[in-house]
Amino acid sequence: MEQIRLPGGESIYSGYLDNGLAVLVLPKKQFLRTYAMLSVNYGSLDYKFQLPGEEAVEVPPGIAHFLEHKLFEEEEGSVFDRFASWGGSVNAYTSYSQTSYLFTTIEHWQESLVYLLEFVNRLHLTEENVEKEKGIIEQELRMYADHPDHRIHSTLLENLYHEHPVRLDIGGTVESVRRITLAELERCYYTFYQPGNMALVVVGDVDPRATFELVRRSYPDRAWSGQKVERLDPEEPSGIVKPWAEEQLAISRPRYMLGFKHDPIWQGEELLRVQIAMALGLRLIAGRSSAAFAQLYEAQLVDDSFSASFRGHPRFAHTVFSSETDNPEALHERLAEIIKQLQAGGVEQAEIERLKKSFYGMFLGALDSFEYTANRITAQYFEGTPYHRYLEVLQQLSHQDVQAALADLLDWERSSVSILRPVNHHG
Amino acid sequence: MKFTQHQLGPGVRLHLCATDKFKTLTCKAFIQQDLQPWEAASTALVPLLLRRGSQKLPTTLDIARELEELYAADFGSDVLKIGERQILEFHFQMVDPAHLPQSGKLLRRGLEAFWEIASSPYGDGSFHEPYFEQEKHILAQELEGLVNDKRTYALVRCTALMCAQEPFGIYKYGDVETVRSLANSDVYGHYQKLLGSYPLDIFVVGSQAEQAAEVLSGLISGRAGGIELRGPQQVAVDEPRFFEDNLDVQQAVLVMGYRTGITYPDADYYALLVGNGILGGFAHSKLFVNVRERAHLAYYVSSAIEGSKGLLTISAGISGEKQEQAVQIIQEQVREVQEGQISPQELEQTKLGLIRSMNSMNDNPSGLIDRNIIGIVHDQLRSIEDVVAAIAAVSRDDVVRAMQKVQLDTTYILRSSPQKGVGHGTN
Numbered sequence: 127m128e129q130i131r132l133p134g135g136e137s138i139y140s141g142y143l144d145n146g147l148a149v150l151v152l153p154k155k156q157f158l159r160t161y162a163m164l165s166v167n168y169g170s171l172d173y174k175f176q177l178p179g180e181e182a183v184e185v186p187p188g189i190a191h192f193l194e195h196k197l198f199e200e201e202e203g204s205v206f207d208r209f210a211s212w213g214g215s216v217n218a219y220t221s222y223s224q225t226s227y228l229f230t231t232i233e234h235w236q237e238s239l240v241y242l243l244e245f246v247n248r249l250h251l252t253e254e255n256v257e258k259e260k261g262i263i264e265q266e267l268r269m270y271a272d273h274p275d276h277r278i279h280s281t282l283l284e285n286l287y288h289e290h291p292v293r294l295d296i297g298g299t300v301e302s303v304r305r306i307t308l309a310e311l312e313r314c315y316y317t318f319y320q321p322g323n324m325a326l327v328v329v330g331d332v333d334p335r336a337t338f339e340l341v342r343r344s345y346p347d348r349a350w351s352g353q354k355v356e357r358l359d360p361e362e363p364s365g366i367v368k369p370w371a372e373e374q375l376a377i378s379r380p381r382y383m384l385g386f387k388h389d390p391i392w393q394g395e396e397l398l399r400v401q402i403a404m405a406l407g408l409r410l411i412a413g414r415s416s417a418a419f420a421q422l423y424e425a426q427l428v429d430d431s432f433s434a435s436f437r438g439h440p441r442f443a444h445t446v447f448s449s450e451t452d453n454p455e456a457l458h459e460r461l462a463e464i465i466k467q468l469q470a471g472g473v474e475q476a477e478i479e480r481l482k483k484s485f486y487g488m489f490l491g492a493l494d495s496f497e498y499t500a501n502r503i504t505a506q507y508f509e510g511t512p513y514h515r516y517l518e519v520l521q522q523l524s525h526q527d528v529q530a531a532l533a534d535l536l537d538w539e540r541s542s543v544s545i546l547r548p549v550n551h552h553g
Numbered sequence: 554m555k556f557t558q559h560q561l562g563p564g565v566r567l568h569l570c571a572t573d574k575f576k577t578l579t580c581k582a583f584i585q586q587d588l589q590p591w592e593a594a595s596t597a598l599v600p601l602l603l604r605r606g607s608q609k610l611p612t613t614l615d616i617a618r619e620l621e622e623l624y625a626a627d628f629g630s631d632v633l634k635i636g637e638r639q640i641l642e643f644h645f646q647m648v649d650p651a652h653l654p655q656s657g658k659l660l661r662r663g664l665e666a667f668w669e670i671a672s673s674p675y676g677d678g679s680f681h682e683p684y685f686e687q688e689k690h691i692l693a694q695e696l697e698g699l700v701n702d703k704r705t706y707a708l709v710r711c712t713a714l715m716c717a718q719e720p721f722g723i724y725k726y727g728d729v730e731t732v733r734s735l736a737n738s739d740v741y742g743h744y745q746k747l748l749g750s751y752p753l754d755i756f757v758v759g760s761q762a763e764q765a766a767e768v769l770s771g772l773i774s775g776r777a778g779g780i781e782l783r784g785p786q787q788v789a790v791d792e793p794r795f796f797e798d799n800l801d802v803q804q805a806v807l808v809m810g811y812r813t814g815i816t817y818p819d820a821d822y823y824a825l826l827v828g829n830g831i832l833g834g835f836a837h838s839k840l841f842v843n844v845r846e847r848a849h850l851a852y853y854v855s856s857a858i859e860g861s862k863g864l865l866t867i868s869a870g871i872s873g874e875k876q877e878q879a880v881q882i883i884q885e886q887v888r889e890v891q892e893g894q895i896s897p898q899e900l901e902q903t904k905l906g907l908i909r910s911m912n913s914m915n916d917n918p919s920g921l922i923d924r925n926i927i928g929i930v931h932d933q934l935r936s937i938e939d940v941v942a943a944i945a946a947v948s949r950d951d952v953v954r955a956m957q958k959v960q961l962d963t964t965y966i967l968r969s970s971p972q973k974g975v976g977h978g979t980n
Binding site: 155156159211215233263272416420426430491 | 612836870918
C-alpha cells in the first residue's frame with residue numbers, strides 16, 4: 127500500500143485489489159469506532175450509458191437510488207439485523223455521482239466489513255419486492271417535495287440546465303420511479319457495481335495492511351466484467367433555460383436562490399484548485415467575516431440562513447447563493463452590486479490570508495469526523511482530485527487567483543434566480 | 554474518557570477531560586433555569602444577540618475575523634429544553650493549540666475570545682438597542698418559520714397541545730407574542746442574573762484541559778450563585794386526545810405522544826430506553842420493520858423518549874388517507890412490547906445498539922460533553938461505563954414492566970385538508 131502523509135501526523139494508506147477495487151485506510155489511534163464505506167462511482171446522473179460493443183441504454187431516472195434501497199433486501203434475514211447483531215448500524219445514500227454503503231461499529235468490525243462487501247455485491251430482486259419499494263420511495267420523494275430548500279434548489283437547477291441530468295432530482299420523480307422495472311434495475315446493477323468502479327474507505331484504529339489483506343481475502347470472487355462503461359451526458363447548451371422563476375409552498379417567508387452555471391472544464395488538481403479558490407471567494411460574500419454579509423444583514427435583506435457554495439465536478443459545475451428574505455428583488459439587486467464590485471478588483475490580500483488560516487484549521491479539525499472524512503476521500507478519489515494535496519494547493523492560492531475565479535465564473539449571462547413564496551395557509 | 558470535577562465558585566462546576574485523542578479543544582458552558590414563558594423567550598434572544606458583537610469585538614464581522622485568525626475557531630450559543638428546564642449553552646471549539654504555531658498564546662487568546670463573546674455583549678448597561686430590535690424581529694420570524702420543516706413543526710405542535718397546561722408545552726425559544734413584547738433592559742437584567750446566579754457547568758475536552766481550566770477560572774468571577782430550581786411536573790393521562798392541523802402538504806406527518814411516568818432518576822429508566830429501542834429507535838425496530846418494510850406506509854417512522862419529563866413520541870411521514878391504518882399498526886407494536894412479545898434477538902440487538910452509541914460518545918468531544926446535560930439537570934452525573942452496565946443488565950421482564958407504564962395521551966396529524974386532498978398522480 128502507498129502511504130500518503132497528512133498534516134497533523136496522520137496518513138492515508140491506499141492500494142488496489144487485482145479486481146480493481148480501490149482500498150483507502152485512515153488509521154485513527156485511540157478511537158473506538160470503526161467506520162467503513164463501500165462506494166460505487168454511480169449516481170443519479172448515470173441513466174444514459176453504453177458498454178463497449180453494445181447499444182446505448184437509457185433507463186428511467188431514479189434507478190441508482192432505487193438500487194440503493196434494494197440492496198438491503200436479502201433472500202434470508204435482514205441486512206439491518208446482521209449489523210445490529212454485532213452492535214453496529216448500517217446506512218446508505220445516493221448522490222448525483224456516487225452511491226455509498228456504510229456502517230459504524232465498535233465490536234466485530236472485521237465481520238461487519240466482510241458482510242458489507244458481501245451484501246453490496248449481491249442482488250436479490252423479485253417482482254414483488256420491487257413493487258413494494260415504490261411505495262416507500264414515493265413517500266421519500268413526497269417528504270422532500272415539502273422541504274423548501276430541496277424544492278427551491280430543484281427549481282433552480284431545472285432553470286440552469288437544459289439537458290444535463292443534474293437538473294433532475296436524485297431520487298427521480300414519482301412517475302419515473304413507478305416506471306422502473308426489475309430488468310432495468312438488474313442491468314444497471316451489473317453494469318456499474320464492478321470493483322473497478324468502486325472504492326472502499328475504512329477509518330478507525332485499524333492496521334492498514336491487515337485491513338487490506340482482509341479485504342483481498344474476503345472480496346467476493348466473481349467473473350467481473352471489467353468493462354469500462356461510458357456515461358453519455360447530453361450536450362448542454364451554454365445558456366440557461368430561464369433567468370427568473372417563482373413558485374409557492376406552505377412556508378412562512380420567501381426564499382431566494384441565485385445560481386450560476388459553469389463549464390465543467392477542470393480535472394485533477396486543477397479542479398481542486400478551483401474548488402478552493404471559489405470556496406475562499408464565496409466567503410467574501412456570504413462569510414460572517416465579510417463586509418458584504420454585514421451590509422446585507424444590516425439592511426435586513428438576509429438572515430443567518432444566507433449561504434453560498436460552489437459545486438465543481440468533472441461533469442457539471444455551478445455556484446449557488448441562498449437565503450430567506452422578505453424582499454427577494456432588493457436582495458438580488460444588492461447582491462449583484464456586491465459581486466460585481468468584487469469581480470472588478472475588490473479582493474484584498476489580507477482577507478484571503480486570514481481565510482487561508484481558517485481553512486487550514488477546518489481541514490485539521492475535520493479529520494476527527496469519520497463520516498465527513500470518508501465521504502471526502504471517496505468523492506475526491508472518484509473525481510480524481512488529490513485530497514492529500516489540499517493544504518499545499520490552499521497555500522499556493524493568491525488573492526489574484528480568487529479574484530480571477532470570481533470574475534471568470536460568476537457570469538451573469540448564465541445565471542438564474544428562483545424564488546419560493548408562501549401560500550396563504552390556515553394552521 | 555472521564556471528567557474530573559472542580560468547584561470553581563458559587564454555583565459553578567468545572568468538568569475536565571484531558572486527552573490528546575482529538576485535534577480540537579472543546580469547551581461548553583450550560584446555565585440552567587426553570588422553563589417559563591417569559592424567561593424562555595428572553596433567554597432565546599441571548600444567543601442571537603451574543604453573535605452580533607461584544608465589548609471588544611463590537612460587530613459580527615469583528616467576531617468572525619477574530620475566530621478566523623484563531624484558525625477557524627468556532628463560537629456558538631443556543632438554547633436547549635431538557636424536561637422543564639431551559640438551558641442556555643455557549644460552546645467554543647478550536648484546533649488543539651498543540652497543532653498550531655504559538656500554541657500557548659493561542660490557547661489564551663481563544664479562551665479570552667470565548668468568554669468575552671459569551672459574557673460581555675456589546676452595549677452600555679443593556680444590549681445595543683439596534684441589535685436588540687433587529688434580533689427580536691429575527692427570533693419572531695424564526696418562530697413563525699417553524700412551519701417550514703413539517704416534521705419538526707408536527708412534533709412541536711403535538712407537544713404544545715399535549716402539555717398545554719404544563720411548562721413542558723412551552724417551546725424552547727418561547728412564543729412569538731412574548732418575543733414581540735420583550736424590553737431590552739428586562740432581557741439584559743435577566744441575562745445578567747443567569748450569568749451571575751443560576752447553576753453554571755463548564756466542560757473542557759482537549760490535550761491542554763488543565764491550562765484551559767486555569768485561564769477560564771481567571772475569567773469567570775464575581776458570581777453569587779444560590780438559585781434553587783424545580784423538578785418537572787408529572788401528569789396522569791386522562792382520555793387520549795386527537796388533534797389535526799391542515800396545511801397544503803404532499804405528505805402527512807403523524808405524531809403520537811405517550812406519557813411514560815419514568816424519568817432519568819428512576820430505576821426503570823434504562824429498561825424504558827431499551828423498550829423504546831425495541832419499539833422504534835433503530836432500523837431493526839418493530840416500527841421500522843412493520844410500518845415501513847411490511848406495510849410500506851412510510852419512509853421514516855421512529856420513536857424517541859424525553860427522559861427528563863417522561864414522554865415517548867412516535868413520528869411518521871405517511872400518506873394522509875392512511876392515517877387509521879398507520880395508527881393501528883403503531884399501536885399494535887406498542888402493545889407487543891408491553892406484552893413482552895420481544896424476541897431474544899430484538900432485545901440483544903437493541904442493547905448492543907444502545908451500548909455502541911453510548912461508547913461512541915468517547916470518539917466525539919461534543920457528544921462526550923452533551924451526554925451529561927440530563928445528568929446536570931437531575932444532579933446525578935453518570936459515567937459511560939455505569940450507563941453501559943445499566944443497559945447490559947436490562948432483562949425482558951424489566952422492559953415489559955417499564956413499557957407497561959407507557960400510556961397514549963395525544964395523537965396529532967398534520968395533513969392537507971380533506972376537501973382539498975393532494976394529488977396522487979404524477980408530480
